[in-house]
Amino acid sequence: MPQLATHMSDIDPAFVGITRAGGLSASAAANLRRLVGPGERYPAAAVLNSIAPAPRMEWIVSGWACERRVLPDGRRQIFSFSVPGDVVLSRPVSANSRCSVVAITIIECLDVAQMLGRARDVDRPELWRAMTRALSLADERRYDTIVRLGQRSAVQRVADLLIELHDRLDQIGMTDRNGFHLPLTQEHLADALGLSLVHVNRSLKALRLKGLASFRFGRVSDLDRAGLEALCSAN
Amino acid sequence: MPQLATHMSDIDPAFVGITRAGGLSASAAANLRRLVGPGERYPAAAVLNSIAPAPRMEWIVSGWACERRVLPDGRRQIFSFSVPGDVVLSRPVSANSRCSVVAITIIECLDVAQMLGRARDVDRPELWRAMTRALSLADERRYDTIVRLGQRSAVQRVADLLIELHDRLDQIGMTDRNGFHLPLTQEHLADALGLSLVHVNRSLKALRLKGLASFRFGRVSDLDRAGLEALCSAN
DNA sequence: CGGTCGTTTGAAGTGGTTCAAGCCTTGTGG
């Protein structure tokens, strides 16, 4: 029995995610399910980066992670958040790639190369394609991140990020009627959005007062997607 | 005779660039030289994006280009600048990828797929690897762009960008003793750095007064690389 | 029940934007 998750439904979001993002066929998805053996577990705040010479590809099965860089002066930039079903590259932190993958909650993930090793020959190409596609989707998102930082005001940045996270979580069935669980601190948001913690707080308050979204106690609720979107493209 | 360039030395930077960035062997580089037939020419301000369903990979032989997105409200974000030797993806501008490649100067470039079609079978894998490597180097740079926008002040952003461009041009032999030719307007810089044109101007003035770099008449001169770097990591 | 981490609020300062006008440089046509 896999030690990976107590109930199969716990890891459903990851399967839905990689199936949709990677364009897996039903049969390949079913075979993938069989490949999921015991994976790696990391506690919150663990840094995944390998010391191996080559980057390692990891498929996130459950939990939240982020890609980030810590600057010499201690400031941090978060490049992206990763949710179940996402694929991340955990690379050696070298001069040219000073980007770490850090667990935000407890996470479970699988080394893609190892997993493919256990796959049947016929399934391997499709699974590999799915994983690399998921990875390049994350690359595409970086354009949006740049626009967010370069062209948006504080409230818009927060709104824009909430929309992105909502949409991604919605895809994998991790939202409910009016919101979703979001295990981030306001400091995480600040690091991702290039804002001070204080101003993130004020921006969240502004959104709450406008009735567009409310982020409290690790949960986003009363999310008005259309309203948030209008706010982002305003002005 | 190739209509591509009047003198072979005009396209040298592109060869040096792809050779270093892609890790080409001497023989493959020599063979590449032979493959360079008449390429595509675009005038300044031309938009390269293909209407084909799949993205097209273009190798820039001469001239400057940029990747950018225009927002509904007319604001523009420039994601990156491309110089000779760089490889860009010219994709259909769709809902998920609203990123255009735009010529800044007159540019000459080659469709990579076509070029590989003319290559000898033995050279093809190495050439393809070189092109995709150059492409992923550009992807890596996006992390730096995000840090620049998220964590730096205006003067630091300008300084940081000047360092990046200097280093890249230096690699391909397009710098001289104390500076380099930079065919951008201050508005280009503003669009790339998420700043107003006016403030870019003031930041450039500040750099000039500090004796760190002077950008005038399409040329960067008196560039003090160490000084600029110190400025960027200060505070 | 006390300590720690995260959130909230206020007040003051600063960095960047906007608007508006003038200048410089380059290219074009007489």
Add this chain to the structure above:
DNA sequence: CCACAAGGCTTGAACCACTTCAAACGACCG
């Protein structure tokens, strides 16, 4: 060779967004 137009650069002044510093409050955990 000069005149003029157009695009790009420069500067000033007022305004606003965001930061910083400082302090208090709240929730969760042993």
